[in-house]
Amino acid sequence: MSTSTSSRIPDSHGSSNAEYCNLKVNQPQTRTEEFEHEPNDASLAQISVDIEHKSRLSATTPLRNSRYTQRKLPPLCSGWKQHIHPDGKPYYRNASRKILTELDVSDVEEEKEMGQIYEELIARYNLAMVTQQEPGTLSDETEIYLTRNTTTREWEYYFVDYSTEDVFWVEKMDLRRLIGDRYPTDVNYHLCLLRNYYSHIENFPCHHTLPRDAEDNLRAALIFTCADHLTSGEDATSPWTPESAKCFLEMLDSFRDNTTTFKDQLYGSGYRSCFFSYQYYQRRLDDVWGSKIVSSLGWQRLVLALLKEWSDSNLLATVTLSANIAFLALPGIVNPPRFCSLLSTFLCLRSILSGLHHVWIHRFRAEAAPATASMYFQQAERFTGTLKPLALFLALPITSLLWGLCWFAAAVAAVAAQAVSWGMGGQLLGNVAGIGVAFLIVLVLMLMVYGFFFT
Numbered sequence: 001m002s003t004s005t006s007s008r009i010p011d012s013h014g015s016s017n018a019e020y021c022n023l024k025v026n027q028p029q030t031r032t033e034e035f036e037h038e039p040n041d042a043s044l045a046q047i048s049v050d051i052e053h054k055s056r057l058s059a060t061t062p063l064r065n066s067r068y069t070q071r072k073l074p075p076l077c078s079g080w081k082q083h084i085h086p087d088g089k090p091y092y093r094n095a096s097r098k099i100l101t102e103l104d105v106s107d108v109e110e111e112k113e114m115g116q117i118y119e120e121l122i123a124r125y126n127l128a129m130v131t132q133q134e135p136g137t138l139s140d141e142t143e144i145y146l147t148r149n150t151t152t153r154e155w156e157y158y159f160v161d162y163s164t165e166d167v168f169w170v171e172k173m174d175l176r177r178l179i180g181d182r183y184p185t186d187v188n189y190h191l192c193l194l195r196n197y198y199s200h201i202e203n204f205p206c207h208h209t210l211p212r213d214a215e216d217n218l219r220a221a222l223i224f225t226c227a228d229h230l231t232s233g234e235d236a237t238s239p240w241t242p243e244s245a246k247c248f249l250e251m252l253d254s255f256r257d258n259t260t261t262f263k264d265q266l267y268g269s270g271y272r273s274c275f276f277s278y279q280y281y282q283r284r285l286d287d288v289w290g291s292k293i294v295s296s297l298g299w300q301r302l303v304l305a306l307l308k309e310w311s312d313s314n315l316l317a318t319v320t321l322s323a324n325i326a327f328l329a330l331p332g333i334v335n336p337p338r339f340c341s342l343l344s345t346f347l348c349l350r351s352i353l354s355g356l357h358h359v360w361i362h363r364f365r366a367e368a369a370p371a372t373a374s375m376y377f378q379q380a381e382r383f384t385g386t387l388k389p390l391a392l393f394l395a396l397p398i399t400s401l402l403w404g405l406c407w408f409a410a411a412v413a414a415v416a417a418q419a420v421s422w423g424m425g426g427q428l429l430g431n432v433a434g435i436g437v438a439f440l441i442v443l444v445l446m447l448m449v450y451g452f453f454f455t
Helices: 040-055 108-131 175-179 184-205 214-235 242-254 262-273 277-289 296-328 337-362 372-381 390-394 396-418 427-455
Strands: 002-006 019-026 080-084 090-094 098-102 142-148 155-161 165-166
Touching: 080 175, 108 142, 108 155, 142 165, 155 184, 165 184, 184 296, 214 242, 277 372, 277 390, 296 337, 296 372, 337 396, 372 390, 390 396
Parallel strands: 098 142
Antiparallel strands: 002 019, 080 090, 090 098, 142 155, 155 165
């Protein structure tokens, strides 16, 4: 029977522990129902033997744990490639047949049956195209999803076209079955297909890249969410709250690719050569066009401010041009001061001509409708997708003027340096000193312009 024995367990030094341990052990039945005295050494030995015999415990170490040991998976059938979804679930793609599936394609019989279903689908697709008098094969942007119903074991499918962001089938689909709407409309049908398309992208994201404007579309939807809640309140139809939309926008900003490409380096060199005025102009353009929606007031303020800046730069460029002509008329002007003054003259002329062009083009655009203003920005983004080229073009008058002032200052500094007696090699030292002073003036002017624009 089971008896409860209270005993002292010897410690490692041979002494007894201060407290008792209650042990329940199974012992053979005896006439004595219970020990009323402390066990002797023989009974302790028997208890230890019984514990070791009955216990199912054994010692181990973390190194013996095989939880993350890589097990060898069976090879996939020919033509298939495995992709791992971010949530850890694998899916498989056959590039030659344009098939996507989550089924185990290492099973030869399953893969063989899938091939037969694929051939049947292609035949039905070709027949449907011939019936519609549009013969052709699947485009490179079209794929087929195949799976098997776990209950009925029937094959299920759909086609997805990445070029049109569409999901379709080879037979006619009941809109009420597809949408669940008693009175389906074309708008509901289109929205349902678009929702199914992006659900497909969510399920199979690893082998296909999003279109170029996907991020812009998402940003527009998130910005619309904020505007919808501000204007409609509880009647807003957006799927997110303003707080969630703001959080998503911050996440998108943090996910931006910060790697530098050759085009970025080219633009960087451009705005550094523009005394950072290009970046200032782009920021002003983004303030009006950042949300892809133009307000009449914002557009009017921008155009009027630009017209005033160009008029002022034309006036200052004309004064600098006159100063250069007077400087070149002085007797004894030789290189490098003459070269610096000629270059300053050319830059002042470019500033005046570009300023006149900008004023002429924009003189009536301040009163333009928002739709016309939107077309203005869309045309500027047509080739590069950004407003950087437009910002560089609009900054051309002020940039040319600043460089013209710098080279005129360099010409004056070079003349002053040549007038100083430098001893042996005086002309060379004078030229070097003049160029050094000119570069110092350029640096100071750049810092002044940067501080004016950005502080």
